[in-house]
Amino acid sequence: MKHEISTLMDGELFEDDADRLFDRINRSPGARMDWEIYHLIGDVLRQPEHIHCGLSAKVRERMHDEPTVLAPRSHAVKRKIHTIALSAAASLAAVGVVTWMSQQISFEAMPQVAMQQKALRQASMQIQPKSNEYLMAHQEFSPSTDMNGGASYIRMVSYNPEGK
Amino acid sequence: MADREVDQQLVERVQRGDKHAFDLLVSKYQRKLGRLISRFVRDPAEAEDVTQEAFIKAYRAVPGFRGESAFYTWLYRIGINTAKNHLLANKRRPPTSTPFDADESESFEEASLLREVNTPENELMSKQVVDVVQSSLQQLPEDLRSALTLREIEGLSYEEIASVMNCPIGTVRSRIFRAREAVAENLRPLLETSKGNRW
Numbered sequence: 001m002k003h004e005i006s007t008l009m010d011g012e013l014f015e016d017d018a019d020r021l022f023d024r025i026n027r028s029p030g031a032r033m034d035w036e037i038y039h040l041i042g043d044v045l046r047q048p049e050h051i052h053c054g055l056s057a058k059v060r061e062r063m064h065d066e067p068t069v070l071a072p073r074s075h076a077v078k079r080k081i082h083t084i085a086l087s088a089a090a091s092l093a094a095v096g097v098v099t100w101m102s103q104q105i106s107f108e109a110m111p112q113v114a115m116q117q118k119a120l121r122q123a124s125m126q127i128q129p130k131s132n133e134y135l136m137a138h139q140e141f142s143p144s145t146d147m148n149g150g151a152s153y154i155r156m157v158s159y160n161p162e163g164k
Numbered sequence: 165m166a167d168r169e170v171d172q173q174l175v176e177r178v179q180r181g182d183k184h185a186f187d188l189l190v191s192k193y194q195r196k197l198g199r200l201i202s203r204f205v206r207d208p209a210e211a212e213d214v215t216q217e218a219f220i221k222a223y224r225a226v227p228g229f230r231g232e233s234a235f236y237t238w239l240y241r242i243g244i245n246t247a248k249n250h251l252l253a254n255k256r257r258p259p260t261s262t263p264f265d266a267d268e269s270e271s272f273e274e275a276s277l278l279r280e281v282n283t284p285e286n287e288l289m290s291k292q293v294v295d296v297v298q299s300s301l302q303q304l305p306e307d308l309r310s311a312l313t314l315r316e317i318e319g320l321s322y323e324e325i326a327s328v329m330n331c332p333i334g335t336v337r338s339r340i341f342r343a344r345e346a347v348a349e350n351l352r353p354l355l356e357t358s359k360g361n362r363w
Contacts (some may be wrong), residue, residue, distance in 0.1 A: 006341040009192075010315060011167040012322050018173055026184040036191040037348045037355065043195045044297040045316040051290045055194045055212060060187055060217045066220065071179035071227040106281055 005034050009042075115129075171235035176189055178226045186223055193236060194219075197243050204247035208286070218246040296354055300347040312343035 004021050005015045013021065025031040036056065044051055165173075171192075177185035188215055202211040208221060223244045229238055307329070314320045314328060324338045 002345060003338075003341045006344050008170065010322065010340065011165055013165055013336065015165050015169070015173065016301055018170065020183065022174070022188075024175060025188070030190055032184070032187065032191070034348070035188055038344050040293070040351070041297055041344055041347050042316045044242075044294055045301070047199070048294045048298070051195065051294055055198060055215055055219070056187065056190045057188045058212075059194070059216050062216060063183055063186065063223065064221055066183075066223060068181045068183060069178065069227050070181050070225060072218070075304055133170050140250070 001031055002034050006038060009035065009038055084146070100121060168234045170231055172231050173230055175226060175231070175235055177230070178223070179312045186226070189235065190219055191238075193239060196236070197239060200240065200243050203242070205250060210250070214247050214250045215243070217250075218243040221246060292354055293351065296350050301343075302351045304343055304346055308339050308343040308346070311339035312347075315340050 001021070001024060004013065004017070005025070008018055025035060040051075071138055169187065174185045174189050178189075193335045194215070198211065198215045199217065201215045202208070205214050209347040218239070222239050225242065229235070301312070304312070310329060311325055314325045315322075320328065322336045322340075325340075326333045329336065
């Protein structure tokens, strides 16, 4: 953990790793001491003439009497929610535009489709009288539904217990 | 993840009710803020009280911290205001009427007027700590000493140090850690003898 603390205080650890490490430091007084000593070393190297007795223990004592502060909701979280809401709104707008455009296209194409359907209906009415007889003759081979398709493979049997 | 983001992550933890996270911020900035306040409040005992007060005020104000500025810039303003209010409450003028910002604070030196004052006991302890750190640094192998110096004094990133030292980033990370740990090993016995005097 010491190695990670050293990397963390240099700002060279990834955010998720840092978050996990803070949890571990919280649980370990030794790790908190390492954090404190490494910072002391840095301060001594930078400004040896300005090193004075630390305050953290005294501040910590006073902090015991302080009620725990809680922000209603972290500003960073609010920012994230704001960003998510904006992207969701943008996505909805995009979907709306695409739907509207597709409807416009389908309305324009509708008369052409109607005309094609009318022509098909006329052609099928011409074919129908001829094909009806053929279809009636071969009805049992028609796979129009699953049951009908399978009906030709089913043998009907009966059982009479009195006729033994 | 830059240093500012590390602080931001700690602040967000405090905002979610994690007091230990604030403790880590205190450990990190106690000397920097104490140094700043001692430029206004010259009595060491008073300066210490004002620094504690500034941290407590910062803790109470953390829910309103929006992250628009760096945490230290925000803490710095609280420190300055606490020090000025302390002087006004004691009917004393702040040592300077010219405001200076957090970025300038490190180079702000008016030695005769703003010299930091320390108690004799703390003075001795401080001297011992500085001696141990500096002698430990001198005993380190050259590559470890260079890596730590480039990081702590020059403020270079691992990537930049790797480029300067012509080695992989992983090696830089390892060298800096080994250097810190070697110095820390020598410091721990000294710090453990000063009970209740956490650094």
